[in-house]
Amino acid sequence: MNEKTKCGTILTILLLMGILTSGCAKGTATPLVEQPITVTTETTAPTVAPQKSQIVFVIAEDPASFNATIADAGYDSLVMKLVMLGLTGLDLDGNAYPVLAAELPTVENGDVVLDEENGTMDVTWKLRQDIQWSDGTPVTAEDVVFTYNALTDPEYGFWIQGLDYIDGVDKVDDYTAVVHYNTIYPGYTTQFGGEQIVIWPAHYCDATQGFIYWDCSTKPLSDGPYTLKEWVLGDHMTFERNTNYYEQGKPTIDEVVVRIIPDETVRKQMLINGDADLDMWTTESMIAELQNQPNVEVNFSPYTRWVMRIFFNLAAKGTTDPAATPHPIVSDVRVRRAIRMAIDVDTIAKEFFLGYAQPTWTEFFRPPYNTCDIPKPVYDPQAAAALLEEAGWTDQDGDGVRECNGCETAEKGYKMEMEFITYGEYGEPLINTQQLIAEELGNIGIKLNLTVVEGSILWAASTDGGIEQSGNFDIDIWDDGYFGNDPTDFLWGYYYSEAAIPDYGYNYGRYINPQIDELINQAYTLDEGVRKDVFCQVAKILDDDLPQLLLFTAIDANTHSTRLQGVQSNPNDIVTWNVADWTLK
Amino acid sequence: MGNYVVRRLLQAIPLMFIVSIVLFALVNLTPGALAGRGQSRHLRPEQVAILRRQFGLDQPLVMRYIYWLVGNDWTKVDTNGDGIKDSPGQGKGILRGDFGLSYRTRKPVIDSIRIYLKNTVYLMSVTLLVVAIIAIPVGVLTAVKQYSVFDIVVTTLSFIGQAIPEFWLGLILILIFYVWLKNPLTGEPLLPAGGMYTLGIGFSLIDWTKHLLLPVTMGVVGWVTWYSRFLRSSMLDVIHQDYVRTARAKGLKERNVLFKHALRNALLPLVTIFALDLPYIFAGSLYVEILFSWPGMGRLYYQAALDRDYPLLMAILTFGTVVVILSNLLADIVYARLDPRIHYE
Numbered sequence: 001m002n003e004k005t006k007c008g009t010i011l012t013i014l015l016l017m018g019i020l021t022s023g024c025a026k027g028t029a030t031p032l033v034e035q036p037i038t039v040t041t042e043t044t045a046p047t048v049a050p051q052k053s054q055i056v057f058v059i060a061e062d063p064a065s066f067n068a069t070i071a072d073a074g075y076d077s078l079v080m081k082l083v084m085l086g087l088t089g090l091d092l093d094g095n096a097y098p099v100l101a102a103e104l105p106t107v108e109n110g111d112v113v114l115d116e117e118n119g120t121m122d123v124t125w126k127l128r129q130d131i132q133w134s135d136g137t138p139v140t141a142e143d144v145v146f147t148y149n150a151l152t153d154p155e156y157g158f159w160i161q162g163l164d165y166i167d168g169v170d171k172v173d174d175y176t177a178v179v180h181y182n183t184i185y186p187g188y189t190t191q192f193g194g195e196q197i198v199i200w201p202a203h204y205c206d207a208t209q210g211f212i213y214w215d216c217s218t219k220p221l222s223d224g225p226y227t228l229k230e231w232v233l234g235d236h237m238t239f240e241r242n243t244n245y246y247e248q249g250k251p252t253i254d255e256v257v258v259r260i261i262p263d264e265t266v267r268k269q270m271l272i273n274g275d276a277d278l279d280m281w282t283t284e285s286m287i288a289e290l291q292n293q294p295n296v297e298v299n300f301s302p303y304t305r306w307v308m309r310i311f312f313n314l315a316a317k318g319t320t321d322p323a324a325t326p327h328p329i330v331s332d333v334r335v336r337r338a339i340r341m342a343i344d345v346d347t348i349a350k351e352f353f354l355g356y357a358q359p360t361w362t363e364f365f366r367p368p369y370n371t372c373d374i375p376k377p378v379y380d381p382q383a384a385a386a387l388l389e390e391a392g393w394t395d396q397d398g399d400g401v402r403e404c405n406g407c408e409t410a411e412k413g414y415k416m417e418m419e420f421i422t423y424g425e426y427g428e429p430l431i432n433t434q435q436l437i438a439e440e441l442g443n444i445g446i447k448l449n450l451t452v453v454e455g456s457i458l459w460a461a462s463t464d465g466g467i468e469q470s471g472n473f474d475i476d477i478w479d480d481g482y483f484g485n486d487p488t489d490f491l492w493g494y495y496y497s498e499a500a501i502p503d504y505g506y507n508y509g510r511y512i513n514p515q516i517d518e519l520i521n522q523a524y525t526l527d528e529g530v531r532k533d534v535f536c537q538v539a540k541i542l543d544d545d546l547p548q549l550l551l552f553t554a555i556d557a558n559t560h561s562t563r564l565q566g567v568q569s570n571p572n573d574i575v576t577w578n579v580a581d582w583t584l585k
Numbered sequence: 586m587g588n589y590v591v592r593r594l595l596q597a598i599p600l601m602f603i604v605s606i607v608l609f610a611l612v613n614l615t616p617g618a619l620a621g622r623g624q625s626r627h628l629r630p631e632q633v634a635i636l637r638r639q640f641g642l643d644q645p646l647v648m649r650y651i652y653w654l655v656g657n658d659w660t661k662v663d664t665n666g667d668g669i670k671d672s673p674g675q676g677k678g679i680l681r682g683d684f685g686l687s688y689r690t691r692k693p694v695i696d697s698i699r700i701y702l703k704n705t706v707y708l709m710s711v712t713l714l715v716v717a718i719i720a721i722p723v724g725v726l727t728a729v730k731q732y733s734v735f736d737i738v739v740t741t742l743s744f745i746g747q748a749i750p751e752f753w754l755g756l757i758l759i760l761i762f763y764v765w766l767k768n769p770l771t772g773e774p775l776l777p778a779g780g781m782y783t784l785g786i787g788f789s790l791i792d793w794t795k796h797l798l799l800p801v802t803m804g805v806v807g808w809v810t811w812y813s814r815f816l817r818s819s820m821l822d823v824i825h826q827d828y829v830r831t832a833r834a835k836g837l838k839e840r841n842v843l844f845k846h847a848l849r850n851a852l853l854p855l856v857t858i859f860a861l862d863l864p865y866i867f868a869g870s871l872y873v874e875i876l877f878s879w880p881g882m883g884r885l886y887y888q889a890a891l892d893r894d895y896p897l898l899m900a901i902l903t904f905g906t907v908v909v910i911l912s913n914l915l916a917d918i919v920y921a922r923l924d925p926r927i928h929y930e
Contacts (some may be wrong), residue, residue, distance in 0.1 A: 061888060064690045071689070155639075155665060158628040212636075213691045234702045234880025236784060257784060262875045262884065265756065266778050269764060273774060456617030456893050461633045464642075465616030503630040 053584050054255040055277040055564055058267040062234060062260055067217035068196045069151075070158050074574060077195055077279065081576040082239050082256060083222040084200075086193030087125055087144070090572035092302055093367050094485030096189035100199055100223075102175075104189060107526060114526070120181055121526075123188050126177040127510060131246040133201050134222040141177040144192065145169050146202035148179075156210020158357045161489045162191050184524050186531065189484040195483055195573045199223075225251040225580035234260055250580040266281070271296050272345040272418045277561040280575055284354040284429060290559055297562050301569040303358070303366050304556035305481035308433070309548040312336055313473050317419070320471040320502055322510045328410035328420060329340040329446075330475060334391040335409075336546040340377050341384035342444045343437055345551050352429040352436070362539045363550070366571075368485055368528075372536035374543050385444045388416075395445050402445035418474035421467065423455040426479070429554075434477060448475075461503045468508040479554070480506075483572045488523045488531075491538065495547065496520055511547035587871045588916065589929040597910045608902045609650050617893040618642055618688070638666055640688065640896075641676075653685065653899065654678050662830065679903060685896035689889075694897040697885060698904065704781065705869035705881035711797055712804040713866060717859075720809045724816025725848060728824065739813070748808035755803040755876040762799060779878030800877040804870055808862075819851040826850075853924055860916030 062077035066083060088096040088104065098104050102125065104113030111124040128570040138161040148169040149155050167180045179191065192199060201223075206215035220228060225247075226239035237258040241251055259276070261267045268286055270276040272293050282290070282298055309379050312330040314322040322331060330336055349357035359413045362374040388394075392407030393416055403414040431452060453467065458478065460466030467473050482490030492499060497512045499505020516538060523534045542548075558575045560567045566582040569575055618640075636645045641652055642902040643663075657674025664672045677683035684694045727736045776795055777783065783792050823829065824847050832846045833839075870884035882901065889897040921927040 070691075155635065157635075159632045213686075218690075218692065232880075233697065234704070235781065235878075235886065238784070256822070258781070259784075260880065261779060261878045263779075263878070266759065266876065266878065269759065270778060273778075275778070392781070454617065454891070456891075460617045461630070463633070463637070464618045492881075503633060 013370055018312050037522055049157070052254040053252070054257060054269075055253055055561075055582075055584070056275065057256065057258045057280075058261040058270055058276040058279045059280060060260070060262050060264070060267075065217040066220040066228075067212075069160060069198075070212050074275075074280065077574040078576050079228075079237065079239075079258060080198060080220075081224065081574055082226040082579055083220050083224045083228055083242075084198040085131070085139075085223050086198045086546060087127075087191075088193030089577060090190060090194050090570070092568070092570055092572070094483075094572050096255055096485070098128075099193060100127055100131060101193075102128045103355075104110065112526070113132075114184065119183055121184055121188075123179045123181065123191075124172070125177050125192075127177070128246065129175050131223055132244045133204065134227045134242050134244050135204070136244065137201070137203055138174070139199065139201075140174045141171040142174070142202045143199045144177040145171050146205070147192065147198075147200045148208070150205070150207060150211040153207075153210060156212055158211050160191075160197060162187050184526060186488055186524060186526055187484070187536060190484050190486075195577075211320070215544050226256055229255075236260060245580065247580055253585050256579075257308075268281065268357050269546070271559055271561065274561065277564045278567065278575070279559045282355045282557040282559045283427065284555060286559070287356065287555070287557060288326070288354055295565075296559055298557050299567050299569050299575075300361055300573040301556035303423070303571055304553045305571045306479040306556070307360050307363075307365075307481045307550045307553050308357075308477065308479045310339070310437075310477045310551065311468070311473075312475050312547060312549070313471060314547065315471055317474050318470070318472050320500065320510055322512060326409055329416055332391050332407065332409045333389050333544075335393070335548060336520075336549065338384040338387040338391070338444065339441060339446070340546060340549050341380045341387065342446075343417075343442050343549075343551070344379045344440060345377075345476050346379070348433050348436060349552050352432045355559075357552040360550050360553050362543060362569055363482075363491070364535050364539050365553070369487065369532060369535045372539040373534055374539050375517065381440070381444055388444060388446075393445070400442070400445065400584070401447045415447070416445060417447040417449065419474050419475035421450055421451045421453060421458065423458050423478055424452045425455050430477070433551075437477070468506075469502050471502070471510065473508075477551075481553075485572075487535065488520065491520050491523065495542070509547050511545070513541065513545065513547075516541055582585055586921065586929060590914070593914050593917070597914070599912060601906060604906050605654070605903060608906070609653060609899060610646065612895050612898050612902070613646060613649060615893065615895075618895060621824075634666060638663065640686070652676055652678065655680055656683060679900075684900035684903075687889075687897050688894045689892045689897075694894075694900045697897065698882075698900055701880055701882050701885040702867065704879060705874075705883070706866055707781075708797070708800060708873070708881060709804070709866040709869060711835055712801050712870075713859075713862075714810070715801055716808040716812060717806065720812035721816060721852075723809070724813040725843065726731070727813065728817045728820030728851075729843060731821065734864055743810040743814050746806045749806065751803060751807060751870075752872045752876065754806060755799070755872060758803060759800045759876070763905065779876070781879065798875045800879055803876070804873050812859075815858065816851060816855055819854055820847060823847045823851045825835075845900050849923070853920065856919050856923060857916045860912055860919055863912040863915065864905060867908045868905055 016072060023464050052346065057078070059075050059078065061075060063075060064071045064073065066080045068076035068080045085099050087099060087101045089099050091097055096104060103109065105123045105125060107114065111126065113122045115121060125144065127139065129138070129139060133139060148166070151160060151163060162185055164185055165181050165183045165185045167182050170178045170180070172178055179188070183187065189199070192362050200216065201221045204221040205214050209215060220391055222228070222242050225242055225245050228237065229240045230238040239256040243252065261270065264286065267276065267279045268289065271279055271290070272295060274295050287298050290298055295369045313328055314331050316325040316327050319325040345359045349355065349359055359376065360374065364370055364372050388402060392405055393402040394405045395402045395406060397403065404410040404412055404414040420434060420438055422430055424431070438450055441448055458467050458476070460469065462469035493506045495511055495516050496505065497507070497509060497514070497517050499507035500510040500512060519534050519538050525531060525532055556569050556571050558567065558569045563585045564582060565585055566578065567575065570577050641649055641657070644652065652674070656676040656678030658677060660674060661668045661670040662672060662674045675815070676685060686692060687694045687697065690697070723739055727739045730736050734846040759778055763774045766775040767773065768775055776799055781793070781796055786792060829842060829847050833841045867882060869881035871883035871887055873879060874884040876880040886898070886901045889901065917929070923927055
């Protein structure tokens with residue numbers, strides 16, 4: 001062996017030894033970090049180092065801030081729930097439960113006072129008196145009023161559901177605040193709670209900076225189970241137990257580390273290797289890969305709120321007035337019904353979503369309003385074709401695409417050809433779904449030209465070129481749904497005639513039905529009997545009119561390590577909704 | 586030379602100006618502002634109007650460009666939407682170092698760039714250094730030993746290296762060094778899957794080196810094959826020149842002939858290409874940064890594009906433009922320094 005070879009060999013051995021011994025020394029690749037903490041006693045005698053328990057979340061990107069109200073990417077909510085509290089939370093069934101509030105205001109306990117004559121109501125929130133911010137300052141009604149004022153600031157505020165119905169919020173005493181509504185608002189229980197709204201500290205946040213800009217959204221003061229210890233942008237966030245947290249003995253886990261791991265495959269492997277404890281929003285294909293891993297458990301929501309749906313533009317493409325310029329094809333309800341019959345939802349759920357998707361055909365598919373008897377649509381391509389024939393759409397030139405020959409919505413000879421849009425961020429299952437639907441509709445003579453765009457282009461305001469808001473589409477497919485237990489605002493946003501005005505709501509299909517408007521107006525009541533009846537009437541009309549074609553709900557699942565106990569995916573909230581209850585096995 | 590540099594720098598000013606106009610128009614004409622990922626689908630029109638006003642999106646494109654360039658603190662703006670311009674603007678413009686607020690975080694974009702840039706420079710500098718250390722000797726040796734077994738093996742590996750998709754290579758590296766190979770003493774993965782360092786142990790040179798190994802390897806492969814092939818070709822041209830033959834005829838040692846006479850001339854075109862590649866040090870590599878969870882400029886740019894974060898996008902693109910122009914200038918200067926035949930008037 002010559003000198004050069006010797007040197008090379010020695011260097012190689014040294015390098016390998018370095019790697020091996022460094023692995024020996026650090027002992028931190030596993031999530032449970034045993035960090036020795038030197039405790040100095042009066043006698044200066046060495047003591048046994050306490051062990052800090054730690055869990056590691058892996059997420060794809062940094063949250064923008066801790067203010068999930070102004071951004072709904074999910075990561076903001078994830079970390080917000082670690083450090084901040086709202087007046088209420090939402091459980092698995094969509095029921096509100098008190099958090100900062102001492103109890104839920106109801107008509108029965110006298111905290112909701114209705115003025116039937118004027119159609120208004122006052123809601124009194126009584127706060128717990130044992131909750132403090134991490135600096136020791138009590139959480140008071142002052143903070144509730146401060147949060148409301150910040151939200152409604154004309155320049156730097158931010159609109160949230162129900163805000164239009166509030167005339168003001170008054171502090172009664174240190175632990176009592178009254179919200180004055182100018183209507184009967186059934187969604188009042190999550191007005192200052194739920195997934196995206198928390199109460200902000202009046203003594204800490206700088207109101208002059210404004211709700212959407214203030215520094216306390218990136219350096220939050222905590223009243224939740226954890227406090228932010230460190231945030232290294234793009235790399236990780238470290239949270240430690242809030243010693244001022246109001247629930248005695250909670251949280252039991254000392255530290256939470258949130259690591260930014262953009263690649264899904266790497267996140268999956270970190271879970272398998274035991275280097276991570278939680279990964280959000282597990283996809284169907286990932287579940288299949290993780291199922292037999294001993295260190296990993298996939299946790300499902302009992303149901304999910306996101307419904308994949310086809311939006312029909314009832315106005316001609318590029319317009320927003322269905323009466324003046326009806327869509328030449330899908331403005332005929334028979335065509336929409338034929339499309340419904342031609343789509344094999346069960347196959348999509350089974351093949352592309354690996355059986356995890358649940359066929360869904362009405363907005364009222366989950367508690368507490370899943371009491372309406374709306375039959376599941378039948379997959380019947382022959383009947384669909386017959387219905388198109390009946391509607392005056394036939395293929396006389398034999399090119400496989402129907403033309404208008406006696407139809408009521410287009411000129412004779414108009415081809416049954418449309419653009420079919422979806423968004424790319426959802427991933428392969430939705431792209432496959434789009435393609436299969438196009439194929440199935442092609443089989444009955446409807447030609448669809450497929451387009452995939454970014455969600456930002458699909459949902460932007462009309463002034464920014466948004467496809468939906470400007471009505472620049474024929475049909476498209478994407479997912480949405482309401483959170484919590486009150487669908488009223490959601491129904492208003494998607495089906496109310498006023499919401500069809502560009503940028504004013506999300507009635508992208510420009511569905512105008514005075515009967516629906518009236519029923520939605522009636523749903524703004526606290527009478528549960530009336531609401532259930534109204535919603536069933538709405539369900540029936542929507543099933544007949546088919547302004548949107550609801551297809552299925554995909555999964556809501558999160559993956560965690562088996563050593564982490566208490567994780568429960570919640571369709572109404574982010575997975576960290578009950579983080580204070582988590583324990584390590 | 587001094588005059589030349591000054592002249593080039595002065596010429597760069599109108600060039601920057603033109604490029605900035607094109608970039609600003611392209612970025613700002615992209616639909617989807619304030620509706621990118623993380624922005625609510627359910628914004629009310631009043632809210633959209635407020636946000637558009639606060640970010641200056643209610644202004645015509647030309648005015649937006651002027652405000653972006655020189656700020657708007659010299660004029661009055663409409664802050665409350667009543668149509669009356671009654672308050673002085675807050676923006677200072679990029680010429681005074683104010684790149685604006687991110688649409689996504691509502692914080693100064695320059696803060697994000699400062700953090701991500703240093704991580705990218707760190708990773709890419711090491712990568713390019715390793716590229717130079719490997720590619721130069723390999724390029725020289727394959728030229729000197731043309732058609733030898735070594736040359737054939739390196740040539741084959743070079744083609745494989747160039748053909749391997751970068752992302753796939755990264756996944757394979759993770760599979761081998763994070764999934765399959767374990768440290769026999771601890772049972773932990775031999776190398777980490779990503780990140781810049783292990784949390785909670787403080788600075789450790791070995792730990793930082795371990796975190797560099799895989800991303801650097803992923804980044805190095807493509808460049809090494811490209812540079813070594815280029816240098817091989819360049820060396821082959823040079824070593825058949827008369828002056829090399831003359832050097833040998835003078836009885837110089839082969840090492841001196843190769844490294845003092847041949848390599849210096851063969852490196853000339855390589856130096857130019859290397860200088861032109863310098864912007865990568867600042868731009869980063871998207872795939873490497875995503876796969877190995879490296880918080881760098883490539884990732885920041887990608888996220889900004891997905892988020893339709895125009896101010897952040899413009900800041901990164903402007904910065905990239907400056908670096909490209911300066912790198913071109915540097916290439917010219919270095920070329921002139923290395924090649925005495927080149928004179929800039």
